[in-house]
Amino acid sequence: xxxxxxxxxxxxxxxxxxxxxxxxxxxxxxxxxxxxxxxxxxxxxxxxxxxxxxxxxxxxxxxxxxxxxxxxxxxxxxxxxxxxxxxxxxxxxxxxxxxxxxxxxxxxxxxxxxxxxxxxxxxxxxxxxxxxxxxxxxxxxxxxxxxxxxxxxxxxxxxxxxxxxxxxxxxxxxxxxxxxxxxxxxxxxxxxxxxxxxxxxxxxxxxxxxxxxxxxxxxxxxxxxxxxxxxxxxxxxxxxxxxxxxxxxxxxxxxxxxxxxxxxxxxxxxxxxxxxxxxxxxxxxxxxxxxxxxxxxxxxxxxxxxxxxx
Amino acid sequence: xxxxxxxxxxxxxxxxxxxxxxxxxxxxxxxxxxxxxxxxxxxxxxxxxxxxxxxxxxxxxxxxxxxxxxxxxxxxxxxxxxxxxxxxxxxxxxxxxxxxxxxxxxxxxxxxxxxxxxxxxxxxxxxxxxxxxxxxxxxxxxxxxxxxxxxxxxxxxxxxxxxxxxxxxxxxxxxxxxxxxxxxxxxxxxxxxxxxxxxxxxxxxxxxxxxxxxxxxxxxxx
Amino acid sequence: xxxxxxxxxxxxxxxxxxxxxxxxxxxxxxxxxxxxxxxxxxxxxxxxxxxxxxxxxxxxxxxxxxxxxxxxxxxxxxxxxxxxxxxxxxxxxxxxxxxxxxxxxxxxxxxxxxxxxxxxxxxxxxxxxxxxxxxxxxxxx
Numbered sequence: 001x002x003x004x005x006x007x008x009x010x011x012x013x014x015x016x017x018x019x020x021x022x023x024x025x026x027x028x029x030x031x032x033x034x035x036x037x038x039x040x041x042x043x044x045x046x047x048x049x050x051x052x053x054x055x056x057x058x059x060x061x062x063x064x065x066x067x068x069x070x071x072x073x074x075x076x077x078x079x080x081x082x083x084x085x086x087x088x089x090x091x092x093x094x095x096x097x098x099x100x101x102x103x104x105x106x107x108x109x110x111x112x113x114x115x116x117x118x119x120x121x122x123x124x125x126x127x128x129x130x131x132x133x134x135x136x137x138x139x140x141x142x143x144x145x146x147x148x149x150x151x152x153x154x155x156x157x158x159x160x161x162x163x164x165x166x167x168x169x170x171x172x173x174x175x176x177x178x179x180x181x182x183x184x185x186x187x188x189x190x191x192x193x194x195x196x197x198x199x200x201x202x203x204x205x206x207x208x209x210x211x212x213x214x215x216x217x218x219x220x221x222x223x224x225x226x227x228x229x230x231x232x233x234x235x236x237x238x239x240x241x242x243x244x245x246x247x248x249x250x251x252x253x254x255x256x257x258x259x260x261x262x263x264x265x266x267x268x269x270x271x272x273x274x275x276x277x278x279x280x281x282x283x284x285x286x287x288x289x290x291x292x293x294x295x296x297x298x299x300x301x302x303x304x305x306x307x308x309x310x
Numbered sequence: 311x312x313x314x315x316x317x318x319x320x321x322x323x324x325x326x327x328x329x330x331x332x333x334x335x336x337x338x339x340x341x342x343x344x345x346x347x348x349x350x351x352x353x354x355x356x357x358x359x360x361x362x363x364x365x366x367x368x369x370x371x372x373x374x375x376x377x378x379x380x381x382x383x384x385x386x387x388x389x390x391x392x393x394x395x396x397x398x399x400x401x402x403x404x405x406x407x408x409x410x411x412x413x414x415x416x417x418x419x420x421x422x423x424x425x426x427x428x429x430x431x432x433x434x435x436x437x438x439x440x441x442x443x444x445x446x447x448x449x450x451x452x453x454x455x456x457x458x459x460x461x462x463x464x465x466x467x468x469x470x471x472x473x474x475x476x477x478x479x480x481x482x483x484x485x486x487x488x489x490x491x492x493x494x495x496x497x498x499x500x501x502x503x504x505x506x507x508x509x510x511x512x513x514x515x516x517x518x519x520x521x522x523x524x525x526x527x528x529x530x531x532x
Numbered sequence: 533x534x535x536x537x538x539x540x541x542x543x544x545x546x547x548x549x550x551x552x553x554x555x556x557x558x559x560x561x562x563x564x565x566x567x568x569x570x571x572x573x574x575x576x577x578x579x580x581x582x583x584x585x586x587x588x589x590x591x592x593x594x595x596x597x598x599x600x601x602x603x604x605x606x607x608x609x610x611x612x613x614x615x616x617x618x619x620x621x622x623x624x625x626x627x628x629x630x631x632x633x634x635x636x637x638x639x640x641x642x643x644x645x646x647x648x649x650x651x652x653x654x655x656x657x658x659x660x661x662x663x664x665x666x667x668x669x670x671x672x673x
Contacts, residue, residue, distance in 0.1 A: 111472075114463050131466075136508050170474050170487075171490055241473055364589070365629060
């Protein structure tokens with residue numbers, strides 16, 4: 001990958017062979033810019049890019065484009081997310097142009113949780129195109145300089161294109177193939193759903209490497225530190241597509257009262273260390289939701305600081 | 311066929327609350343097959359409405375009848391001689407019926423007693439499921455006879471999404487993940503390659519998104 | 533002047549069990565309220581939702597269906613199917629403000645004469661307490 005596609009920091013870190021480290025920040029449930037800036041401040045200089053979620057779990061928040069633009073002004077590189085649930089292709093192309101114009105250079109293309117989960121379940125869902133087609137569309141805009149209808153774009157958006165991957169969703173045997181399809185469609189980098197079952201993920205990465213996928217695309221492993229045994233049990237039972245081994249739940253329980261969070265962080269740090277050595281893993285995506293203030297500490301202990309100069 | 315469910319009784323009673331004499335009209339088409347608006351259902355609803363209104367001390371006269379179908383003007387015409395005798399006509403056909411009635415009898419009040427839901431079929435006695443979304447460009451043969459537009463909650467053409475668990479859709483344990491089924495079928499037949507290609511975005515013009523649709527058989531028009 | 537309320541109750545009884553039990557109750561000289569009008573059916577499966585609703589509409593203050601014990605229906609599943617119909621009618625009545633207790637399904641064997649009488653007494657008392665279903669003026673003569 002000699003010429004830069006977007007020139008974003010994330011792209012430069014990955015292209016130069018460094019182990020990338022990205023974070024995440026959900027926009028506020030309102031226009032509270034101060035709150036957003038406060039959360040983002042913890043991540044500045046600690047991560048290569050910050051994911052900005054798009055009405056995550058179908059709960060209405062400040063638009064990811066706006067929040068990402070604010071981050072750019074704060075000197076933090078965003079990775080702006082776009083879901084297929086809320087926008088048709090017109091709005092998507094329009095927002096992508098707008099995002100690029102506002103200085104956003106990384107984009108994650110997602111299907112989006114069904115609005116059934118959110119706080120406005122009565123809404124109509126859009127799903128004009130799906131995440132695969134969104135990836136292909138952004139690539140067409142960037143590399144061909146054309147809209148979906150082949151009309152020329154007056155200054156194409158040169159985004160670094162990302163997609164999500166859930167190695168543990170069913171059917172497990174199909175997941176590497178779907179990942180391959182996303183890469184063929186144009187995904188430059190992948191962020192996985194948060195991982196707890198390290199053995200199963202190792203198995204998945206082996207297949208991905210064997211299929212040659214890691215040569216065409218950078219895969220970042222998702223990490224979410226557990227705050228408590230309760231959180232672990234809840235995620236194991238209630239969140240679709242997340243696998244939490246019994247051994248982890250036990251470990252958190254036996255940490256003792258009030259010390260589970262510390263144990264969760266310890267586990268996350270161990271994971272990051274393991275991912276650094278795992279073949280095919282190009283980086284880690286840390287989702288410390290509403291725990292942004294602990295990210296610097298985790299980064300320090302996992303030995304990913306200082307972030308490289310690129 | 312078209313599947314529908316009877317509206318809640320409270321809603322129907324509210325619709326006819328100011329009326330004294332109604333014609334309750336069933337249909338021998340789809341709604342008979344899905345036991346929502348056929349002869350039996352007309353009888354049951356009529357008796358129920360009469361009991362409710364008698365209890366309230368304001369009797370309601372309900373004339374019961376069933377038409378062959380309510381989606382053809384010839385059948386709807388069959389009540390011409392008595393349509394204006396009533397305060398209202400309550401249709402137990404799918405959403406098409408009351409509209410044809412309203413057009414044929416513009417001076418009459420027409421109410422829908424059913425909520426029309428989907429195109430589907432019977433999967434068991436008393437159970438019907440959605441199969442078709444009427445998108446106007448059928449592509450089920452690409453997915454081994456399974457339709458992701460109607461049967462995937464997100465109408466994905468490259469599923470399953472990350473929420474698919476144990477063959478179930480993320481939104482409900484009793485909703486099948488049709489993509490899980492499509493993938494399993496393709497894997498079992500050694501045709502996973504069929505799913506490699508990235509499909510062009512769907513042309514929704516043939517669906518309802520393109521505006522209300524018409525179907526014309528030129529060879530049959532006068 | 534208040535007239536004491538005398539419930540009018542319709543009972544759909546299957547020939548093989550409930551009606552036979554009724555016959556037995558008669559031979560045993562058991563007494564039960566005369567408020568019950570019995571309608572014999574070959575099987576409770578013959579009873580449809582509309583029969584129960586029309587009975588109520590035509591002035592019955594209570595309606596019950598009596599059939600064979602579950603698992604012993606002479607026609608195998610007639611009584612099971614009718615239980616579901618009775619549940620549907622109870623739900624419908626509740627939605628329109630009629631006490632669902634006015635409609636009930638009972639199961640008994642042909643040997644249970646005393647139970648037949650007991651059911652009749654039980655329903656009569658229940659309906660007496662609930663009062664007339666429709667205002668007297670509205671009832672059919």
